[in-house]
Amino acid sequence: MTVLDPLEVAAEPNRRRLLQLLAGGEKTVTELALEFTVSRSAVSQHLLLLEQAGLVVARKEGRNRFYRLDAAGMNELRRLFDQFWTSELDQLVADAGRHAALPLHNPKEKS
Amino acid sequence: MTVLDPLEVAAEPNRRRLLQLLAGGEKTVTELALEFTVSRSAVSQHLLLLEQAGLVVARKEGRNRFYRLDAAGMNELRRLFDQFWTSELDQLVADAGRHAALPLHNPKEKS
DNA sequence: TCATTACGTTAGCGTCCACTAACGCATTCC
């Protein structure tokens, strides 16, 4: 299967949340599913995608499947973001902060 | 129109690249399209999405449309990522670096 | 053993997404 882009895979809100939950330690599919409104199945599929992207790994124990973060994959994710977030962007955001009085629209919501 | 999640929108590879290109200053659709293999139309649509997500703004001049980054939106993007990347994740990645157990390419540091 | 329950994955399906093709609209050239 084609190599999945970790950054793109991790960006989906449910998957973002899954990664955060897994930051607290390994968990089973159902444990994780309890934190979501969507079904166990949906969560499972998100986990499989994260696995394909190299962001998590699974461990089988009895009839449970424990997922945990893959440190190397997460490192790669961080690398990709840092590569994206150039110093130019840092500068831009810093400038925006200094000019505090932004005549632009409200940053928390769109029209 | 539903509120778009900036992080999800920005994650797509072509759009990531567009944002990086725009970090260098405002550009027209065709200028940007020159940097891509996909059509001007595709680039235009990506830009419209970025605009909806509040990451870029457009300025009309003659028959050209100059796009540039929206500092507030980019700031929000950074905030979302920092919110995602908890200290726990920092710890995880730091530990992985120390243990040098990186079976993947690019092991920039050894134990 | 055989039924029951629990866990996770595949099957199936509607929707959204990214793209090319076709278009509208300005501007330029004659």
Add this chain to the structure above:
DNA sequence: GGAATGCGTTAGTGGACGCTAACGTAATGA
């Protein structure tokens, strides 16, 4: 003015995505 050219956007489509429903399978218990 009218054709030609250039810029950007809409129309239309194949494929991927995210979900629920159905399934396979492992563990439990009578």
